[in-house]
Amino acid sequence: MNPSDSDASRFKSATTDRRGERDLDDLLVHVARGDQEAFEAVYDRLVGPVYGVTRRVLRDPSHSEEVTQEVLLEVWRTAARFDPAMGGAATWVMTIAHRRAIDRVRSTTAAADREHKTAEVHTPHDEVAEAVEASLDRERVRRCLEGLTDVQREAITLAYYGGHSYRQVSDLLKVTLGAIKTRIRDGLIRMRDCLGVS
Amino acid sequence: MPFLRHDMHSLSGAYALDALEAGAERDRFARHMSRCQSCASEVRGFREVATALAFAAAAEPPPELRDRVLAAAARTRQLPPEVRTHARPRRTRSWVPWLSGVVATASIVVAVLFGFAQAHTQQQLNQAQAENKAISLLLSSPQVTLLSRSTTKGGVATVVLAAARHQLVVVTNGLPALPAGRVYQLWLIGKTKIVSAGLLPAATSGRTAPVLASGVVKGDTLGLTVEPAPGSAQPTTKPILALPLPV
Numbered sequence: 001m002n003p004s005d006s007d008a009s010r011f012k013s014a015t016t017d018r019r020g021e022r023d024l025d026d027l028l029v030h031v032a033r034g035d036q037e038a039f040e041a042v043y044d045r046l047v048g049p050v051y052g053v054t055r056r057v058l059r060d061p062s063h064s065e066e067v068t069q070e071v072l073l074e075v076w077r078t079a080a081r082f083d084p085a086m087g088g089a090a091t092w093v094m095t096i097a098h099r100r101a102i103d104r105v106r107s108t109t110a111a112a113d114r115e116h117k118t119a120e121v122h123t124p125h126d127e128v129a130e131a132v133e134a135s136l137d138r139e140r141v142r143r144c145l146e147g148l149t150d151v152q153r154e155a156i157t158l159a160y161y162g163g164h165s166y167r168q169v170s171d172l173l174k175v176t177l178g179a180i181k182t183r184i185r186d187g188l189i190r191m192r193d194c195l196g197v198s
Numbered sequence: 199m200p201f202l203r204h205d206m207h208s209l210s211g212a213y214a215l216d217a218l219e220a221g222a223e224r225d226r227f228a229r230h231m232s233r234c235q236s237c238a239s240e241v242r243g244f245r246e247v248a249t250a251l252a253f254a255a256a257a258e259p260p261p262e263l264r265d266r267v268l269a270a271a272a273r274t275r276q277l278p279p280e281v282r283t284h285a286r287p288r289r290t291r292s293w294v295p296w297l298s299g300v301v302a303t304a305s306i307v308v309a310v311l312f313g314f315a316q317a318h319t320q321q322q323l324n325q326a327q328a329e330n331k332a333i334s335l336l337l338s339s340p341q342v343t344l345l346s347r348s349t350t351k352g353g354v355a356t357v358v359l360a361a362a363r364h365q366l367v368v369v370t371n372g373l374p375a376l377p378a379g380r381v382y383q384l385w386l387i388g389k390t391k392i393v394s395a396g397l398l399p400a401a402t403s404g405r406t407a408p409v410l411a412s413g414v415v416k417g418d419t420l421g422l423t424v425e426p427a428p429g430s431a432q433p434t435t436k437p438i439l440a441l442p443l444p445v
Contacts, residue, residue, distance in 0.1 A: 032276070036268070043264060048253075051257050051258070052252065052253075052256040053255050065260065065263055073271060087242050094245070095249075102216045138253075141251060160215045160248060161251070164217065165217050184211035184215065184217065187211070192246070197246040197250075
């Protein structure tokens with residue numbers, strides 16, 4: 001029913017709360033020095049969203065597990081390359097995760113597998129609905145998504161959760177390429193302001 | 199197809215969501231971003247939005263994954279902290295079978311690593327990583343052609359062409375040093391138009407780090423000219439290299 005505190009604070013600390021963000025950054029510094037306990041803590045904090053986003057994009061649970069493992073190993077391996085000046089640790093990790101999932105999806109074999117699963121295509125609204133299970137933070141994201149125009153919201157969720165290129169999004173939504181580019185960007189600007197991202 | 203600057207900028211959202219397909223457009227935007235501070239910071243902000251979307255989609259993985267990842271980490275060597283001594287064990291390994299077939303391209307690999315050695319800031323490193331990724335994808339594509347030719351001023355340009363991807367990578371060795379204010383610029387010289395394929399980076403020990411050019415089409419010739427810095431929209435001097443590309 002209600003989201004547990006730990007769930008909410010995990011999201012908060014990893015994405016928005018400045019102090020929490022620094023904690024995660026600190027953890028990564030220790031990970032970079034080979035501290036396995038710090039890595040366990042990073043795993044516990046971030047595996048949920050990493051797995052969640054790869055699962056959304058790839059749909060196949062075993063592919064998602066593989067990619068989640070690859071992502072976390074890359075975090076372990078390249079932690080020394082993380083530069084807090086370039087953005088928070090959570091963002092660094094999620095960027096790796098989403099990119100890996102996309103790479104997997106656009107490689108031919110995975111794409112073929114995925115086509116089967118596309119049969120039960122989620123409409124963009126389902127995507128949104130799925131994204132927003134009970135949690136205060138999910139609620140906040142949901143509210144911000146709802147503040148977008150339909151096309152902005154659909155374009156962003158199809159691109160990010162659906163793993164579609166903006167060309168595919170343009171086909172799916174029957175909106176011109178130029179308009180899709182703009183809708184995605186305008187939508188993200190609104191989301192940024194709504195979420196209070198710097 | 200030249201992009202208007204304004205067009206380019208509007209791709210920031212799609213880029214941040216990884217919604218640009220690999221290839222010419224994404225490479226162009228990445229290149230554009232390395233010169234455009236406001237684009238880079240916009241992409242950073244959008245990635246934070248994406249992070250919130252990821253957290254909103256959080257899901258519980260199978261519990262046994264934890265032990266598997268921790269055990270794998272314990273066996274995995276970490277990269278050292280300095281940005282200059284870059285090594286990517288995974289990628290290097292994946293190149294090995296391919297390299298054994300085409301030994302000559304070892305020079306490209308050396309040059310790729312060399313590109314990392316030249317990165318002094320995180321931004322340069324990020325860019326080098328992005329480039330490296332694109333280059334390694336190109337090098338690992340099934341059909342590549344290796345071309346090599348001397349320029350009329352001395353020195354050699356080596357090109358790995360992946361016709362199916364419409365991309366090529368160029369490295370050079372031993373080109374004459376240029377006076378201040380001059381740069382080497384690459385061109386794709388087509389039947390009806392000429393497009394810039396980028397500048398050669400400054401050479402160290404006579405070698406230039408690899409340059410990736412996208413959008414190669416049938417009938418293109420790769421040209422190299424000396425241009426006033428920071429490069430020209432169209433070539434202004436006679437090419438010192440004109441290498442027809444078997445696309």
